Amino acid sequence: MRLTEKVHHILTNHLQEGDHAIDATAGNGYDTIFLAEQVGPSGKVTAIDIQDCAIRSTREKLESAGLIDRVKLVTGDHAISLRKLIEANRGKIAAVTFNLGYLPGSDKCIQTHAESTEEALAASIQLLTIGGYLCVTAYRGHSGGIAEAETVEAFMHKSQTDGHAVDCYEPESSDSPPILWVLKKS
Numbered sequence: 001m002r003l004t005e006k007v008h009h010i011l012t013n014h015l016q017e018g019d020h021a022i023d024a025t026a027g028n029g030y031d032t033i034f035l036a037e038q039v040g041p042s043g044k045v046t047a048i049d050i051q052d053c054a055i056r057s058t059r060e061k062l063e064s065a066g067l068i069d070r071v072k073l074v075t076g077d078h079a080i081s082l083r084k085l086i087e088a089n090r091g092k093i094a095a096v097t098f099n100l101g102y103l104p105g106s107d108k109c110i111q112t113h114a115e116s117t118e119e120a121l122a123a124s125i126q127l128l129t130i131g132g133y134l135c136v137t138a139y140r141g142h143s144g145g146i147a148e149a150e151t152v153e154a155f156m157h158k159s160q161t162d163g164h165a166v167d168c169y170e171p172e173s174s175d176s177p178p179i180l181w182v183l184k185k186s
């Protein structure tokens, strides 16, 4: 099973009609569409991406799928955007997903970075419900990817020490495989 499918499998069993979920790296919108389907017509998804082209692509897919009404699209940095959500949404978010790196087929210079990713992960913990899921897929095959993946790993180990349940999935087959961290908030 690919890591994106693994994330969807875990969240299919967790998300309920009416939930609020966040896609912190909307990209081409595949995870946003998935989350919007899971939370149903009475649910809500906030989808964030730093690039206009990603938000446009996500909007087009949501409009075609008839799901745009349940999704708020935010153009901006996820650390800043998630921090802004905390006051009104602390402890209310059922799941936050991060699919790190760059937008396939776009400018590879625009990619997620260790520092803002770490801040965004910390904000996500505050946003999650007890029992809520934080799913983070990190890539180690591009410049900056290894440092970012190490930052995510350190964050997850610290979170485990703080009492949250943390699992890690890593395919065995390739040289620099992506890695998926799944945190369940305690």
Ligand SMILES: C[S@@+](CC[C@H](N)C(=O)[O-])C[C@H]1O[C@@H](n2cnc3c(N)ncnc32)[C@H](O)[C@@H]1O
Pocket: 024, 025, 026, 027, 028, 029, 030, 031, 032, 048, 049, 050, 051, 054, 076, 077, 078, 079, 099, 100, 101, 102, 103, 104, 110, 111, 112, 113, 116
């Ligand atoms: C691997 S892609 C995400 C793929 C997406 N989940 C999908 O289903 O198509 C990573 C995305 O992160 C975005 N990104 C990079 N830095 C960011 C930041 N600081 N805040 C929010 N998004 C960022 C990129 O623009 C890119 O679209």
